[in-house]
Structures are given as C-alpha cells and as structure tokens.
Amino acid sequence: MRRRSRIREFLAAGVVLLSPTWSAGDSPDPAAVERGRVALTSTGYLKPGWSGAAYRRAGTLWGQNAPDAETSADDYAAAFNQRYGLHTAPYPNDGLPMGLRRAGQPGGEKTGMQIDCMVCHGGSIGGQSYVGLGNTTLDMRALLYDLTRADNRRLPPSLFHLNTARGTVNAGMISAVLLSVRNSDLSMRKIPLPLGANLPELDVPPWWHLARKTTMYYDGRTDARSVRSSLQFFLAEKSLEELKELEPTFRDILAYFKSLKPPKYPFAIDPVKAERGKTVFAKNCVKCHGTYGPDGHYPNRLVELAVIGTDPERAHGLSDRLVAHYNTTWLAEDYPADLEKIGYQAPPLDGIWATAPYLHNGSVPTLAALLKSADRPARFTRPPSTGFEHYDPAHVGWKFDVVTAPPSPPLPPFEAQFIYDTSRFGLSNAGHRFGDSLGDEARSDLIEYLKTL
Numbered sequence: 012m013r014r015r016s017r018i019r020e021f022l023a024a025g026v027v028l029l030s031p032t033w034s035a036g037d038s039p040d041p042a043a044v045e046r047g048r049v050a051l052t053s054t055g056y057l058k059p060g061w062s063g064a065a066y067r068r069a070g071t072l073w074g075q076n077a078p079d080a081e082t083s084a085d086d087y088a089a090a091f092n093q094r095y096g097l098h099t100a101p102y103p104n105d106g107l108p109m110g111l112r113r114a115g116q117p118g119g120e121k122t123g124m125q126i127d128c129m130v131c132h133g134g135s136i137g138g139q140s141y142v143g144l145g146n147t148t149l150d151m152r153a154l155l156y157d158l159t160r161a162d163n164r165r166l167p168p169s170l171f172h173l174n175t176a177r178g179t180v181n182a183g184m185i186s187a188v189l190l191s192v193r194n195s196d197l198s199m200r201k202i203p204l205p206l207g208a209n210l211p212e213l214d215v216p217p218w219w220h221l222a223r224k225t226t227m228y229y230d231g232r233t234d235a236r237s238v239r240s241s242l243q244f245f246l247a248e249k250s251l252e253e254l255k256e257l258e259p260t261f262r263d264i265l266a267y268f269k270s271l272k273p274p275k276y277p278f279a280i281d282p283v284k285a286e287r288g289k290t291v292f293a294k295n296c297v298k299c300h301g302t303y304g305p306d307g308h309y310p311n312r313l314v315e316l317a318v319i320g321t322d323p324e325r326a327h328g329l330s331d332r333l334v335a336h337y338n339t340t341w342l343a344e345d346y347p348a349d350l351e352k353i354g355y356q357a358p359p360l361d362g363i364w365a366t367a368p369y370l371h372n373g374s375v376p377t378l379a380a381l382l383k384s385a386d387r388p389a390r391f392t393r394p395p396s397t398g399f400e401h402y403d404p405a406h407v408g409w410k411f412d413v414v415t416a417p418p419s420p421p422l423p424p425f426e427a428q429f430i431y432d433t434s435r436f437g438l439s440n441a442g443h444r445f446g447d448s449l450g451d452e453a454r455s456d457l458i459e460y461l462k463t464l
C-alpha cells in the first residue's frame with residue numbers, strides 16, 4: 012500500500028485546497044436541517060420492493076397465532092415490530108414502523124412497500140423512538156426473507172451473512188456487492204468485479220456522532236462531509252444521473268444528521284461520584300475520546316489495530332481493491348476514501364448510555380464489561396425489546412444471560428438470532444483494555460461520569 016502514498020498525498024492536497032472552509036464544529040444551516048428532516052422522514056427513494064400485502068401476510072409465516080392484520084391492525088403492527096425488531100415511527104408513516112414505508116411507481120398509487128435508512132438507523136429506548144439511534148434489535152435477515160416469501164417469491168441466493176444476531180447487520184457487504192456490479196462510470200455490469208471484500212456484521216453507529224466527526228465510518232477512512240458515500244445504498248437501482256439528482260437532497264439530510272442530539276440519561280446520577288469519574292476519564296480516556304460540555308474538543312483519532320486490539324475483520328475486510336474501485340467512481344470524486352489507514356476511530360461518547368451494545372461489532376453488552384475485559388461474556392442473549400425493563404442502569408447497557416455452550420440441537424433461526432456468539436467471524440469481544448487497570452471504585456466513578464455525556 013505504501014507505493015500509493017505519493018499519489019494519496021497529492022490527492023489529499025488537492026482535496027484540502029478544493030474543500031469549502033467548513034469544519035465539523037460549525038452548526039449546520041437551520042433551513043437545510045429542516046429540509047433534510049422532511050426529505051428523510053416523508054419521502055421514499057426506492058421503487059417498491061414488495062407488495063403491500065406482503066406486510067399483512069408476513070404474520071402467517073411465524074408459526075404461531077399472529078393477530079389478524081385486517082381486524083386487529085394495531086395488535087398486528089405491534090407484533091410485526093416485535094418480531095423483526097422495528098420501532099414505532101416518531102413521524103407520520105401510515106401506521107408503519109421506522110424503516111418501512113409505502114411505495115408506488117412514480118405518479119402511481121402507493122400499493123407497494125420499500126425500506127429506507129431508518130430500518131437500521133431508527134431505534135428506540137425506554138419506549139421512545141429516535142431517528143438516528145442505531146436499531147439494536149433489528150433482525151434484517153428475517154425481515155427481508157419473510158417479506159419476500161410472503162410475496163411468494165423465491166429468496167435470492169445468499170452471498171454473505173446479513174446478520175447472525177439481532178441488532179448487528181452487514182451493511183458493508185451490501186455496499187460491496189452493489190459496487191461490484193457497477194463499472195467505474197457506474198454503468199451496470201453483468202459479471203461482478205472480483206473486489207475481494209469480506210466484511211462482518213456491525214452495530215449501527217448513532218447519527219448524532221456526525222456533529223463532531225471529521226471522518227466517518229468505523230475505520231475513519233471517509234471524510235464526514237461526503238454526501239455521496241451515503242448514496243451507495245441506492246446503487247441497488249439508481250443510475251448515475253438519478254444519483255446526481257439526489258445529491259442536493261442528501262446534502263440537506265447530512266445537515267439534519269449534524270443537528271441531532273442524543274437523549275439525556277433518564278435515571279438518577281450521583282453528582283459526587285460523577286465528578287470523581289471525570290478525573291478518571293481525564294487521565295485515561297480524553298486523549299482518544301476528547302472532552303465534553305460547551306467547550307468540548309473531539310480529537311478525531313484513528314487508533315491502529317495493534318493498539319486497540321478489537322476484532323480486526325471490519326478494518327481488514329474492506330479490501331484495497333474495493334476501496335480503489337470506489338475511488339474511481341463519481342461517489343468518491345469529491346472525497347476519496349483513504350487507502351492507507353487501517354484501524355478504528357475512537358468515537359465521540361455523547362449519549363453513550365443509550366447505544367449499548369458496545370464496540371463496532373456490538374460484542375460487549377454493558378459499559379461495566381467494556382471497562383473490565385474479564386467480565387465480558389463470550390456468548391450472551393440480546394434483549395427482547397428496548398424497554399427499560401431490560402435496561403441495566405448499574406452496569407449501563409442491556410441485561411443479558413450468559414449462554415455457556417452453543418445450544419444443542421441448534422435453535423430454529425428466529426430464536427438463534429437472540430444469541431450473540433463472540434466466536435463467530437468478526438464478532439470477537441477482544442481489545443480496548445483501557446479500563447482493566449482501574450480499581451473497582453475508580454471504574455464505578457467513571458461509569459457514573461459516562462452517564463452524564
């Protein structure tokens with residue numbers, strides 16, 4: 012990769028010269044934020060992927076008495092959300108949860124269904140839904156498979172694992188596959204390019220991080236001003252011309268992301284402990300995660316794999332060939348992805364209480380376990396919902412049961428998705444051992460402080 016460095020330096024210099032004087036700290040234009048909010052929450056951008064009936068018929072596939080979709084529509088909607096891990100929409104959405112929406116052919120009646128960004132980026136906690144909170148209960152595979160089967164269509168061949176557990180999703184491989192069937196000019200290819208990507212399923216980061224980040228995605232290889240990188244999701248159907256038409260709208264949507272704020276911790280915080288914890292944080296954590304409050308400074312640090320020690324597959328799985336191909340397309344023309352960096356970006360910790368499980372792969376269920384690696388479970392259950400009855404304010408994160416051995420006989424797919432197994436590809440819970448050397452008292456103070464962010 013070194014041989015590319017001169018070219019990269021040259022490109023990077025060009026990017027610096029060409030980029031507008033705008034830094035991540037500037038607050039976005041309120042008019043753009045409002046346009047972005049409306050564009051994101053009230054518009055569908057994809058053609059219908061399923062019939063409207065697929066939504067109503069999915070319940071017949073559950074192998075149990077689902078409420079009737081016609082006569083008990085509300086009960087059915089609640090059961091549907093529970094089944095696939097979707098959340099009530101906090102904006103008008105025809106009775107559908109975040110992530111699903113009615114769709115039609117241009118100008119036609121909206122008789123079909125499509126998915127949107129919020130299927131992964133719409134979550135809830137304690138019964139309150141938030142646009143931009145990662146969806147930590149989603150079973151993407153079951154959702155897509157059941158809607159397709161409910162339409163009496165054959166399932167597409169599965170080229171990679173969409174998810175083996177609830178809440179994680181392989182968004183990277185979706186992009187990699189879509190990019191492999193496009194040429195550099197984004198025209199369609201019949202034969203996929205061999206790009207060699209092998210990415211794991213991931214936890215979904217909250218959009219409110221974007222207010223502070225200057226580079227984005229877990230590996231920090233993309234400039235956070237890139238609007239076009241968000242358009243990768245649309246490579247499933249859009250032409251280059253159509254993508255170009257969407258760019259101004261998604262520029263507003265990115266402004267909306269940068270305006271989002273995390274929810275506040277809803278339970279009591281001990282101010283004396285939290286103040287002591289702030290000192291522990293200053294000594295052990297600030298250099299990577301920055302400072303908080305009105306004068307907060309975020310260092311935007313990329314940490315090498317050898318130092319962070321967390322699962323390497325996400326960082327390695329984005330192959331050089333894939334990045335190089337992406338960089339030859341219009342998507343990367345303004346902000347090419349970095350070809351050199353291999354590691355993980357230390358994320359901002361704003362609203363960290365609300366985004367368990369932790370690390371890029373969601374392999375650690377609580378902050379207490381993150382900060383004491385000996386307490387991390389190797390195999391654990393994911394919560395049935397994001398209600399506060401499943402939340403653990405002492406350890407900060409989701410309550411879990413330890414599963415000592417792989418279930419035998421294997422569980423049916425639906426139940427199996429409730430078990431997170433850190434021995435699987437990309438799901439290791441190793442690394443980030445920066446809390447291990449703290450005493451129990453200091454660690455507990457630190458956790459109290461983290462609740463205030």
Ligand code: HEC
Pocket residue numbers: 127128129130131132151180181182183185213214215216217218220221224226227228229230241242244
């Ligand atoms: C299938 C689930 C899924 C869908 C659908 C999805 N995303 Fe994401 N998104 C993710 C995951 C997972 C990541 C983290 C990816 C990584 O870093 O490798 C992510 C990362 C991002 C980031 C970077 C956040 C950060 O802090 O670094 C942005 C911006 C983003 N998505 C925007 C969008 C937009 C806009 C849409 C809709 C057009 C969308 N996403 C649709 C799963 C999804």
Ligand code: HEC
Pocket residue numbers: 292295296297298299300314318319321322355356357358360363366368369370371372378381382443445446457
């Ligand atoms: C050397 C830099 C470094 C230090 C020091 C460090 N961290 Fe981190 N931290 C990271 C990186 C990088 C990640 C992301 C790793 C990943 O996802 O694989 C991370 C992830 C986290 C996460 C999970 C974030 C999420 O959204 O899932 C938390 C919480 C966290 N760190 C807290 C702390 C605390 C508290 C301390 C001090 C005891 C600390 N870190 C010290 C670099 C650091």
